[in-house]
Amino acid sequence: MTGVGTHDGALERLKRDGRIVVVGASLAGLRAAETMREKGFAGSLTMIGDEPYEPYDRPPLSKQVLLGHAVADRTALPRRRAIDADWHLGVPATGLDMAARRVRLGNGDEVEYDRLLIATGVRARPWPNEEEGALEGVFVLRTRDDAEGLQRALAAGPRRVLVIGAGFTGSEIASACRERGLDVTVAERGAAPLVGALGGVIGEVAAEMHREHGVDLRTGVMVTGLEGGPAGRVRAAHLSDGSTVEADVVVVSLGAQRNTEWLAGSGLGAGPRGIACDAGCRAFDIRGIVTDDIYVAGDVARSPHALFGYQFLSLEHWGNAVAQADTAAHNMLSESSDRRPHLWVPAFWSSQFGVNIKSVGVPPMGTEILFTQGSRAERRFAAVYGYQGRVIAAVTFDQCRWLQFYEQQIETTAPFPPPFSTVDRRPEGNKPVPADFPDPSVPTHGPTITLSGYSPADRKMTFTPARH
Amino acid sequence: MTQDILREIIDYSNRADPYPLYEELRKTPVFHNGNGGPYVVSTYYEIQSLLHDPRISSDARNLKAAGDDPLGRSEEEGTTLPPSFLKLDPPDHDRLRRMTNRPFGPPHSPHRVHDMLGELGGLVSGLIEGIATTGNLDRIDLVDQFAYPFPVSVICRLLGVPREDEPRFHVWAETLAASLDPDPDADPAQHGKGAVDARMELGMYLAGLVEERRKDPGDDMLSQLATADGPDGSMTTMEVLSTSALLLIAGHETTVNLITNGMLTLLRHPEVLQRLREDPSLSVPIVEELLRYEPPVQLLPQRSTLSEIEVAGVTLPKGASLWLVLASGNRDPKRFENPDRFDPDRRDIQHLGLGSGIHSCFGAPLARQEAQLALSELARRLENPRLLEDPPPYRKNAVLRGPRHLPVACDAIRP
Ligand SMILES: Cc1cc2nc3c(=O)[nH]c(=O)nc-3n(C[C@H](O)[C@H](O)[C@H](O)COP(=O)(O)OP(=O)(O)OC[C@H]3O[C@@H](n4cnc5c(N)ncnc54)[C@H](O)[C@@H]3O)c2cc1C
Helix, strand or coil: CCCCCCCCCHHHHHHCCCCEEEEEECCCHHHHHHHHCCCCCCEEEEEEEECCCCEEEHHHHHHHHHHHCCHHHEEECCCCCCCCCCCCCCCEEEECCCCCCEEEEEECCCEECCCCCCCEEEEEEECHHHHHHCCCCCCCCHHHHHHHHHHHHHHHHCCEEEEEEEEEEHHHHHHHHHHHCCCCEEECCCCCCHHHHHHHHHHHHHHHHHCCCHHHHHHHHCEECCCCEECCCCEEEEEEECCCCCCEEEECCCCEEEEEHHHHHCCECCCEEEEEEEECCEEEEEEEEEEEEECCCCCCCEEEEEHHEEEEEEEEEHHHHHHHHHHHHHHHHCCCCHHCCCCCCCCEEECCCEEEEEEEEEEEHEEEEEEEEECCCCCCCEEEEEECCEEEEEECCCCCCHHHHHHHHHHHHCCCCCCCCCCCCCCHHHCCCEEECCCCCCCCCCCCCCCEEEEECCCCCCCCCCCC | CCCCHHHHHHHHHCCCCCHHHHHHHHHCEEEECCCCCCCEECHHHHHHHHHHCCECCCCCHHHCCCCCCCCCHHHHCCCCCCCHHHCCCCCHHHHHHHHHHHHCCCCCCCHHHHCCCCHHHHHHHHHHHHHHHHHCCCCCCCCHHHHHHHHHHHHHHHHHCCCHHCCCCCCCCCCCCCHCCCCCHHHHHHHHHHHHHHHHHHCCCCCCCHHHHCCCCCCCCCHHHHHEEECCCCCHHHHHHEEEEEEEHHHHHHHHHHHCCCCCHHHHEEEEEEHHHHHHHHHHHHHHHHHHHHEEEECEEEEECCCCCCCEEEEEEECCEEEECHHHHCCCCCCCCCCCCCCCCCCCCCCCCCCCCCCCCCHHHHHHHHHHHHHHHHHHECCCEEECCCCCCCCCCCCCEEECCCCECCEECCC
16 A cells, blocks of 8 residues: 555655545646645646546636637636646546545546545536427536537527526626627526525615616526427527527526536445535545545535534635635645644625626525625625624625625624624615525525535435444 | 834934834834824734725825825815825725726726837836936936936826926926925925915816817827716816826826835845846836835825724724834735845735725836836846945935935946
8 A cells, every 4th residue: 555544654655656636627626736746745646537628717608708708718727837647638537446445437447546636526407308408509508618609609699598597607698698789588486696695685686787788587487498499409498487488599507516426336425415525625435434535625525614603515616616625635645633624714706797796705694684885776885694693794796895804704703783884884784684595495596605504424324223 | 112113213314224113013013102193003914904994994084183194195285176086985986996997997998008018118218318318327316317207207198198298297296296205404385385386287287188188088098087978977177187186196106116116126136136137027026026025105194993993902993093004014024934035036925015905006007017117127228237325315205205316327328
């Protein structure tokens, strides 16, 4: 065995000639690999990614790329340093043998590891009806190829685009369509765009934004079916209110699913809600026991956070992928006493309809909201979310320079409502109102933060009490 | 800590090297002399967080006792101009800054600064040619002959001041700038009166220009400020005037010192100067490190608290006057390794030299561009430059700190 364990010198051996395998060659995977090399890892490093491309950046895909301002194949992630890795691109990992420390690949190869990092992220939730989803003109948006296809379809000048789901991605797509002068309808099951992520009060602001920019926004409705024309091209969509929308491009933007199926049966605590790990990024197995050689980072991970009641958080946030990758890489190469917890304060940005939206903390935990600065009517404001008398999150619309302050408020569990006055406090900022999050059991487009309770492992187990 | 440390910082005899005083100050991150003076914050993290704290106001009207404000003072005294956005809080600040930014930077004018590059290059060459033709290379004053005239010309071009009026503009700018430095030898009445006159004349001149540009707009900032009618509406003439006065004063007072401090530092670090001569692109990290090591704005003296705030264990009362000593935060060993070392190879360099938060330096992209170009060209063209006085004579001003003259000699001026 090559240098795993806690006995003397094992760590040095691992760093010198150990084998580290990273599954998921995107943001988290690349950043972790860079950090490992930076920390002096000199052994063999294998990067496994099912996409055929070198790691690239996703946020521009729903923004600059859809506007035609950037080309999808030019969004490669900048390299901070050479990582000298053995790349397996275009090949998925298909299985994991935890006992033999081996990853199985789709092409039949097997790779052995001393330490494994799983960063397989999420994928777009597809349209539930497979046949309808396969119609030409129906898109999802997660990958470079998706973005390229969609941008081409938009450039062709469709008569109408239908976006199903008004989360961040769906709203950004609608915004890009309007900027390109395309007619667009947005259908959202919830009461407003962004409600899952930011609640109904902010959702209403978002709804105004859509409508003012000429989006045909339909809320409280579901798309019940897609209809194709004779050539197998999408032609129309049927809505639960009985109406029909004629569209030749349909973008399904219903949130994400974790890429964990390849771990089924491996014994790792991986399931539809992600891979549970401890604060140090070490994965749990299905018995709730932490592993010592398997680490997780990025969108696929869910880990407990002290600031948020030790709830297990899954975050689909760029910054989280970077920070968690860094922590995982550090811990993979450290003695247990030198390990660091990943206690990043969740932070997310979006840009739509010319407005820069940022949030920190966990808005969906908030029960109340207060506009502390600026004005809701002008759509330039900072608002904080309260939970049990403390500040739990904040959101800004075109006011991001104040965000750092609100982050500190969250980190120091500052009282809510804030007892102080600030610059630019308007009358509407004097009283908290209910934040108006939908009942979490009612599905929306899928928030970018999932609070998933306390259980480290998803898989159901039969508990058989020991018999005497 | 001595009760008089603030007086010592202001004291001219410490102007050449205030850094030991800042080090002393940092021992008490929030210093207050106990008798109504300002609360002085000198450590990096505390300053950084106060710059993002919405409980802090930049509106001078919130200060009980108006503090000394060398950056903004000149534009209001003796005139009826409304305060520039430097001295306003949101939402007024945001609105004016946004409108000023429309013709200046991204997203609406992403090319403005970049497009000026050629012009900046021409100005720099012209000034260096001027030094060459005076013939006296045994004693060049880099301030009077270079660092002073350069930024004023840049502001003229930016605002669209016609070439033939530039000389008049230079005189007004110089008079106003001089009034920021109290001159103990001058007759105070005369001294002040010159500035008031200059301000009046400059204001009338700009007002005339605004009228002309409204009728016949060009591609310059003044035309666009005067005629813009965006989502925020349009600026009143008074707002255009106070904004352009701000651009003039803040834009040029700081750049002079950035360039002069820069040359002084390079002459004290000949190995870095040599590297810059061989590789002009090194000017980018050099200017960044300069903004940390010798920032032109040493402290922000005009902020106040809107609420009671706790900082580093000290409770600042509501309505307190605050000094944020940026130059001290930049040398805080808790933030930067070897903070007193000038090291252009430093990788982690998030300095406070341009401020931070909503009032962070508006002209930063232009200032950087000017300084990078000026320093790399001086390094390239001055043959064997030598410092004739070290330290050189400094300006009076403790806030906008920099040498008043920078006498150097060189062997030749390269083509
Ligand atoms: C269109 C879009 C816009 C976004 N905008 C923002 C934004 O504005 N702000 C923000 O904070 N975040 C944004 N995000 C989210 C952000 O991009 C993600 O949080 C980030 O990409 C997560 O990185 P990751 O490495 O964890 O996962 P991913 O980037 O999803 O990478 C996982 C990789 O693993 C691969 N993989 C999956 N399974 C396997 C397998 N079995 N074998 C091998 N490889 C596998 C996947 O194909 C993928 O390449 C956006 C995302 C998208 C899609």
